[in-house]
Amino acid sequence: MIVLMGIGETPKIFVIFLAAFMSCVVAAFQGVTGVDRTLIDAARVLGASDRTVFLKVVIPASTPFILVGMRIGLGAAWATVVAAEMIGAQKGLGFEMVHAQTYYDIPTIFVGLISIGVIGLVMDRLLLVAERRLTAWQERR
Template identity: 40%
Template sequence: MGDRLKRIGLVAAPWLAIVAAWYGVRESGLVNSALVPAPHAVLAKSVDLFARQGLAWDIFVSTRRVFIGVAVGIALAVPVGFLIGWFRSAKAFADPLVNFFRALPPIALIPLVIVYFGVDEPAKLVILIYASFFAGVIVMYEGVSQINPLFIRVARTLGASQSEVFRKVIIPLTVPHILTALRVALGVAWATLVASELVAAQRGLGSMIQNASTYFLLDVIYVGIICIGLVALLMDLALRRLSTRFLAWQDRVGA
């Protein structure tokens, strides 16, 4: 029981410290208190937005966009990243292209996305897919290129065929990098969400933040930012659970 309480305290401590610092900054006089809404005011505003202005729907819309963008981006990134990481000729060919395009911020591509995809839902998804794809490719090919070839040589020495080597050695060794790519792409996609919802979005957390900034509704902006952080955190925790389940064999090997 004591260990459990200690763990809960460790988890709660940084959040309580942030809230205390928030109140401290507001009451210190260093910043105009009108520019820093109090935490309890932001909480009250979030309840009002949930009850009367469809905040739950905004969260759902944004989460759905991020989920689709990451799913499609990683589905494309995994085979591309594997090829680049596994074959030296593929890396020599694609590495400069990947590093060129991943350096381009998604927000800079919005005018071109509007020209080619319009302002409807596909345009928003394209921006998220773009961001997720290049984040995932980098993680995948860096991870795959570091796979120890000793495992493959041992498998072949034991008589494994090429298909067995791929199924029983390469794929299990690639799974950790796929899950890492998912987590990285998820963070990048949430960071890109506001930019993607600049494209004439009617609903979504990014759209809510943009609309609130137009009317200087700071409490609404805070609510939107906190919601993005919380939903991203919950999705990352779910991926960690998934990683623990799928990578249990690593603990056994390490033991």
């Protein structure tokens, strides 16, 4: 990406975007194509337009898939952010860990590892709470 976009933040942001985007797109596609045809037909029989079917049937039915894709994308993006910081950044947890590695500062490395894990867990749990609220209608196993 540096060759295509130059040096700076733009290639890093683009790589992070790519890491999250594909999992979100695949999950959304699976959700939309997996909508029960009976629901769409029932909406059509009741006189719903294409827009109404999309907004009131397809999006709510595919929301669980979209949110799972977002959780997967969030994990991929977070890992990519840390990796990008380790390779070519002047600040961030990844940079601090690489800097601590140079001086064999093991406590700083462990604090960085734990911080990365805790921040990732908190972001995942926040998205899980949003998922439970947005899909409260869905049966739980």
